[in-house]
Amino acid sequence: MTEEFNEMDMERSQALNVEIKEEPKKFLTFLSDGLTFAIDATNVGEIITNYSITIVPNVPSFIKGIINLRGQIIPIIDIRERMHKMPLEGTDTSCIIVLDIDSTSIGIFVDAVSHVVDIYESNISAMPPNSSQELVKGMMSLSKEQVILFLDCELLLQ
Amino acid sequence: MDNGMENMLDMYLFETNSLLEQLDEVLLDAESADTFTTDSVNEIFRIMHTIKGSSAMMEFSSLMTIAHRIEDLFFFIRENTIDSIDEEHKKELFNLMFFSTDMLRAEVEKLENNEPLTSNVDSFVEKVNSFLNKISNKTDETETAKKEGENDQKSENCSTELPQDGSGAFLKVTFDEGCGMENLRAFMLVTSIKDIYENLTFYPSDVETNPDTAAVIIEKGFLLGFDTKQTLETALNIVQSSGNVQSYEILMPPQAEQEDNVPAAKESEPVAQNHIDAAPAPKVQAPTPNTQPSAPNTNVTHVGANKQSLISVNLSKLDKLMMLMGELVITESMVTSSPELQGLKLDNFTKSARQLRKLTDDLQDTVMSIRMIPVAGAFQKMNRIVRDMSKSLNKNVRLTIIGEDTEVDKTIVDSIGDPIMHMVRNSMDHGIEETVEERIRAGKNPQGEIILSAEHTGSEVIITIQDDGKGADPVKILEKARRNGILTKPESEYSQKEILALLMAPGFSTNEQVTEYSGRGVGMDVVKKNIEKIAGTVTITSELGKGMCTTMKIPLTMAIVDGMEVSVGKSIFTIPISDIKQSFKITPEEIIYDAQGQEIVKRMDNFYPIIRVHRLYNIDTEITNLEDGILVWVGEGDKSYCLFVDELMGEQQVVVKPLPSYLSTYNIKKSGIAGCTILGDGNISIILDIATLHHNTSDYAY
Numbered sequence: 114m115t116e117e118f119n120e121m122d123m124e125r126s127q128a129l130n131v132e133i134k135e136e137p138k139k140f141l142t143f144l145s146d147g148l149t150f151a152i153d154a155t156n157v158g159e160i161i162t163n164y165s166i167t168i169v170p171n172v173p174s175f176i177k178g179i180i181n182l183r184g185q186i187i188p189i190i191d192i193r194e195r196m197h198k199m200p201l202e203g204t205d206t207s208c209i210i211v212l213d214i215d216s217t218s219i220g221i222f223v224d225a226v227s228h229v230v231d232i233y234e235s236n237i238s239a240m241p242p243n244s245s246q247e248l249v250k251g252m253m254s255l256s257k258e259q260v261i262l263f264l265d266c267e268l269l270l271q
Numbered sequence: 272m273d274n275g276m277e278n279m280l281d282m283y284l285f286e287t288n289s290l291l292e293q294l295d296e297v298l299l300d301a302e303s304a305d306t307f308t309t310d311s312v313n314e315i316f317r318i319m320h321t322i323k324g325s326s327a328m329m330e331f332s333s334l335m336t337i338a339h340r341i342e343d344l345f346f347f348i349r350e351n352t353i354d355s356i357d358e359e360h361k362k363e364l365f366n367l368m369f370f371s372t373d374m375l376r377a378e379v380e381k382l383e384n385n386e387p388l389t390s391n392v393d394s395f396v397e398k399v400n401s402f403l404n405k406i407s408n409k410t411d412e413t414e415t416a417k418k419e420g421e422n423d424q425k426s427e428n429c430s431t432e433l434p435q436d437g438s439g440a441f442l443k444v445t446f447d448e449g450c451g452m453e454n455l456r457a458f459m460l461v462t463s464i465k466d467i468y469e470n471l472t473f474y475p476s477d478v479e480t481n482p483d484t485a486a487v488i489i490e491k492g493f494l495l496g497f498d499t500k501q502t503l504e505t506a507l508n509i510v511q512s513s514g515n516v517q518s519y520e521i522l523m524p525p526q527a528e529q530e531d532n533v534p535a536a537k538e539s540e541p542v543a544q545n546h547i548d549a550a551p552a553p554k555v556q557a558p559t560p561n562t563q564p565s566a567p568n569t570n571v572t573h574v575g576a577n578k579q580s581l582i583s584v585n586l587s588k589l590d591k592l593m594m595l596m597g598e599l600v601i602t603e604s605m606v607t608s609s610p611e612l613q614g615l616k617l618d619n620f621t622k623s624a625r626q627l628r629k630l631t632d633d634l635q636d637t638v639m640s641i642r643m644i645p646v647a648g649a650f651q652k653m654n655r656i657v658r659d660m661s662k663s664l665n666k667n668v669r670l671t672i673i674g675e676d677t678e679v680d681k682t683i684v685d686s687i688g689d690p691i692m693h694m695v696r697n698s699m700d701h702g703i704e705e706t707v708e709e710r711i712r713a714g715k716n717p718q719g720e721i722i723l724s725a726e727h728t729g730s731e732v733i734i735t736i737q738d739d740g741k742g743a744d745p746v747k748i749l750e751k752a753r754r755n756g757i758l759t760k761p762e763s764e765y766s767q768k769e770i771l772a773l774l775m776a777p778g779f780s781t782n783e784q785v786t787e788y789s790g791r792g793v794g795m796d797v798v799k800k801n802i803e804k805i806a807g808t809v810t811i812t813s814e815l816g817k818g819m820c821t822t823m824k825i826p827l828t829m830a831i832v833d834g835m836e837v838s839v840g841k842s843i844f845t846i847p848i849s850d851i852k853q854s855f856k857i858t859p860e861e862i863i864y865d866a867q868g869q870e871i872v873k874r875m876d877n878f879y880p881i882i883r884v885h886r887l888y889n890i891d892t893e894i895t896n897l898e899d900g901i902l903v904w905v906g907e908g909d910k911s912y913c914l915f916v917d918e919l920m921g922e923q924q925v926v927v928k929p930l931p932s933y934l935s936t937y938n939i940k941k942s943g944i945a946g947c948t949i950l951g952d953g954n955i956s957i958i959l960d961i962a963t964l965h966h967n968t969s970d971y972a973y
Contacts, residue, residue, distance in 0.1 A: 167955035168842055170888030171942040172934060179931065181949050184598055188931045219933055270933065 137231035142261060143210065143223040145192045145201075149255075150223075151230070152264045158211040158218065160226055164189075174200070177222055180209070187211060189220040190269070196247055214266045221269070237263055280382070283329050285583055287379055290318045292651065294372055299654045302365050307353045315368075316345040320462060322375065327455045333388045334378050340399040341371055347403060356406050367402055369659070371395070440503040442495040443520040444510060446488065454478040457493040464495065464506045471506075472496035492520070586681065589642055596638045597831065597926035603631050604923065604951035635831065643678040646725045646734070649688045650675045653695050653723055660699040666719060668703055670695075673724035679732045683825055686805050687734060690798040694736040694821050695721060697795070702740030702819055713816060715739060731849075732827055737820040743813040745770045755779060768909075771811045775799045808962070832927060834948070836920035836956060837903065839884045840892035843956040845925055845948055846903060846914070850961040853904040854919060862897055870897065872913055874904055882964075883915040888942075892917055910965045923950070927958060 139154035166178040166189055175194035179186050189209060193201045201207060206225035211218060237251040250265040297314050301307045307315075323338035348356070356364065374395060381388055446456055458478045465471050474494040475484040495510075497503040503521065510519055607624040650672050657670040679687075703719035704710045710717055722737040745767060752758050752773045758765075765773075773779060777796040798821075802809050807825035826849075834845035835854075853874070863871040863878070870881040881902065885892045894900045894917045902913040925948035943964025947957050 165954060167947070167957070168890070169930070169934060169957065170842075170890070170944070172937045176934065176937075179934075179947065179955055181953055181955050184601070184949065186928055186931055186947055186949075186955065188933045217933060218931070 135233050135235055137233050139229055140232050140261075140263075141210070141229050142227040144225045144227060145196075145223050146198050149227065149259060149261050150192075150249075150264050151232070151261045152210070152212065152266060154229055156212045156214055156266050158213045160208055160210050161220075162208045164209055180220060182211065182218075182220075185218060187218045187220050189222055191222045193222075193224075195269075212266060212269070214270055217270060219270065232261075279329070281585075282583075283325055284379060284383060286325060287322055287334075287375075290322055291372055291376055291379070292648065294318050295655055296651060298365070298368050298372065299658060302658070306361065307348065309349075309353075312345055312349050312353060316342060316349060319345065324455075324459050327459075331378070331382065331388055333390065333392045334375060336392050337371055337375055337378070337395060340396050341368070344399055344403055347407065351407075360402075360406050363402065364406075367398065369655075371399075440497045440499065440521065442497070442503055442506065442510065443492040444495065445492045445518050445520075454484040454488060457484075457488055460493070460510065461495070463509050468497070468502050468506055470498055584641075589681075592638055593642065596635055597928075599631055600635065600831065600924060600926055601949050601951070603627060605953065608951040610952065639680070639831075640678075642681050644681050644684055645676050645678050646684055646687070646732075647675040649684050649691060650723055650725070652688065653691060656692060656695055657699060657721060660696065664699065666699065666703050666705070667707065667717065668699060668719040668721060671720060671722045673722065674726050677725040677727055677732060679725075679825070679827060683732070683805055683827075686801055687823070687825070690801045690809075690823065691723070691734065691736060693795070693798045695723070698736060698738035698740060698819065702738040702742075704741050709741075713741075727827070731824050734823045734825070735820055737818065739818040742815045742818050743771060743774065743811075744815055748773055752776070752779060771813055774811055775809065832925060832958075833922065834925045834956075834958065835903070835922055836950070837884075837901075837914075837916040838918055838920055839888070839916050840890040842888075842890055843920065843950065843954065844884065844916070845923075845956045845958040846905060846961065847958070848922065850905045850907075851903055852906075852911070855902055855904070857897060857902055859898055872902065874913070877911075879904065879911055879913050881913045881915055885915075885917075887964075894918075905961045906965060910962055912965060914959075914964075925950075925956070925958070 140151040141154050141157050142149055142151045144150075161180075161182070164180050166180055168178045169176065169188075175191050177189040177191050179188050181187075191201055193199060201222060201224060204224070207223065208226055209220040209222055210226065211220045232253065237253050239251055240246060240249055246262065248265055248268050249262045250268075251263040252260055253263070254260045294315065297311050297318075301311045319338045319342040323335050323342055326332075326334035326338060353361075374392075378388055444457070444460065454475075455478070457473070461471060461473050461478070473496060475487050478484045478488070478493075495503075495506065497506065507519075607628070612620070653672075654670055657668055660666070661668050698721050703721075704713070704715075707717045710719065716739075720739050722735070724737075725732060725734045727733075748770050749758075749762050749765065753762065757773065757776050757779060775795040775798070779795065799809050802823050802825065805825055807823055810822045810824075811819065812822070813819040832845075833848040835848055835851055837844050837846060855874075857872060861872055862881075863873065865871055870883075871878050872881055873879075881897065883895075884890070885895065897915060900915055900917050901919055902915055903919075904911070904913050906912055927946045928948055929946050930944065941963060943960050945958045945960035945963075947955050950956050
């Protein structure tokens with residue numbers, strides 16, 4: 114699957130950037146409510162599946178709570194609720210992706226993690242204007258059915 | 272190198288700041304005695320000398336010049352004794368000294384803030400010079416003239432007669448290549464040798480004033496002349512231990528050729544000057560091992576033995592140590608209360624675990640004590656403020672300091688400085704009566720008094736600022752508050768306590784006019800905020816006509832607290848033990864309802880509201896009947912109430928961790944959460960802040 118992505122990427126980017134030798138960037142893709150999202154792999158600290166979330170009172174509902182990651186206290190956001198969808202019930206595949214954004218650690222609760230892909234940044238197109246999709250800075254179609262949405266990490270912190 | 276400079280700057284700032292503090296103390300002592308003792312003159316001279324030396328080393332010329340001029344001034348005073356200065360000039364001298372310490376401090380502050388230093392201190396130099404002239408004219412003019420003549424002769428001597436002096440001995444010192452400012456280094460060397468040996472002669476003799484001599488020293492070395500070989504040998508120790516001395520040579524007269532070379536050296540100045548310009552910024556080097564094997568080394572050990580047993584440590588290292596200590600406490604309880612050990616009979620393990628617990632407790636106490644410093648530093652500064660304000664407001668006020676040895680965490684000392692200053696200024700400005708007559712009429716000592724005290728009470732440090740002034744007038748406060756529109760209920764409903772609390776409301780200042788010192792209307796609420804930042808509380812008591820007293824209660828350390836774990840539904844909360852008065856079960860008969868349906872319980876003849884944590888924080892729990900759970904009576908005074916929780920889980924020492932900054936955007940602190948902690952099993956418990964929780968309950972739907 115990954116190879117398939119890569120090959121397609123390579124072909125497309127070769128077609129587009131014959132002269133400019135652009136290094137591909139690594140992105141981690143994950144699923145949330147049927148959509149595929151991607152985040153810059155340099156922001157990803159780790160993926161954890163074994164956690165216990167402590168509820169913090171009096172905060173917006175998309176903040177699931179805080180976890181203890183080896184002595185570090187990290188807030189957890191449910192990416193579904195953050196985008197005003199139904200909250201995610203824990204499943205076998207659901208997990209927390211710990212992101213390090215500007216030296217702030219934050220965890221996002223997602224349906225499932227797919228894999229790491231190499232993507233040429235020049236292939237990412239901007240979101241259509243008037244798009245109501247929050248927290249996304251760009252998109253790219255993989256195949257006819259599949260579209261990757263690129264998550265804006267900085268916006269996530271605000 | 273950059274890093275080295277940084278460290279040096281740190282050291283320099285630390286040293287200079289502590290010297291300036293010392294200087295302030297000496298000056299204040301001297302002023303209260305109305306004269307300088309020989310000791311204090313020497314002390315000031317020494318302090319200025321050190322500041323001058325280290326500033327020169329760091330190339331902070333403004334600081335160096337200021338210190339240098341004062342050093343000159345005190346050199347004069349030392350020579351002529353303080354008695355030669357008449358009363359009027361003494362007063363002027365004190366003011367001049369306070370002014371100059373302020374100037375030095377301002378420059379140091381600029382360094383700390385990375386601002387450029389004042390480049391022109393001429394006006395100050397002028398001031399000192401004119402003062403120096405004034406006092407020197409007072410002393411016997413002929414005597415000074417004679418002295419000057421002597422000095423001239425002396426310097427003359429050293430350049431012409433040195434080589435011919437058959438009985439003398441000479442030392443030729445060469446400084447490290449490229450160390451820069453050789454003339455100043457030479458001068459520093461001279462002054463330190465002069466401490467033990469007065470009749471020192473040296474060449475070039477104008478190293479102190481003439482920067483060009485640096486070139487001569489580089490070229491020819493620096494010549495020190497001694498009467499006898501013995502004195503030379505004692506001075507050798509100093510030469511050996513001073514920095515940047517590359518080598519030295521003992522020369523026995525006659526040394527005519529040396530002398531002859533001197534004019535030639537002067538001619539080569541321009542070349543040598545270039546050489547200096549190219550020299551890099553000064554650096555401190557370990558004293559170069561001497562090249563003179565014959566030098567007596569026995570006295571060197573003596574220097575080592577006198578080394579002080581104090582070291583200065585970077586605060587960030589202590590913070591790190593503290594953090595590691597916290598982790599250790601957590602990990603220890605993780606190991607010893609591991610669920611896998613439940614129900615096992617492990618005699619040896621329990622024994623070792625207890626030993627470990629004792630050691631970590633000891634270690635923790637030690638780590639804490641390292642960070643503890645006496646409040647004296649923050650208190651001593653107030654002397655100066657009271658002194659300055661007494662002068663400018665024309666009030667006679669004495670500051671009494673009690674318990675300055677009380678030790679508190681460094682972060683606390685740092686954050687109480689400003690609040691104390693505010694309060695002392697307030698007392699000076701608004702508290703103490705305007706005139707002595709007013710005080711006498713009120714039957715008080717004509718001299719006003721401000722008492723600053725600090726004491727420990729177990730887990731807290733209590734700092735009080737008390738004055739015997741006119742006190743706060745409740746009528747005036749109310750009137751002012753009404754005018755400023757900060758009243759929230761009819762005036763008649765305010766109690767004495769609430770009126771005084773108005774003083775700390777934002778935008779309140781009882782003084783009609785804005786003065787230099789206080790009355791900007793930001794004073795008291797800033798005090799309150801600053802103290803609350805370090806988890807403390809401020810209370811004001813006052814009696815009209817008798818004075819006012821501000822009390823600050825600050826928890827000794829915020830990092831590790833004894834907590835009671837309580838559970839509510841699936842959540843675990845920690846209540847600081849120091850906040851808990853009692854915990855108890857109640858029967859339905861004991862519950863009283865008020866008109867709004869608020870549940871109230873009577874304890875020790877007082878009534879307290881019951882706050883249900885599960886309702887406050889919207890937590891699902893099966894225990895909603897008051898008689899099924901447990902009540903924890905917390906808080907103090909009018910902030911006292913009972914928290915309803917499911918059950919008590921036990922006592923534990925916990926390390927307070929701040930909540931992630933991401934959450935602070937949601938005003939989490941206001942909902943009564945002080946932070947969180949990691950329990951032995953790795954779970955997180957939220958630490959409740961009893962004081963703000965109470966605030967929060969005012970808009971809590973019962």
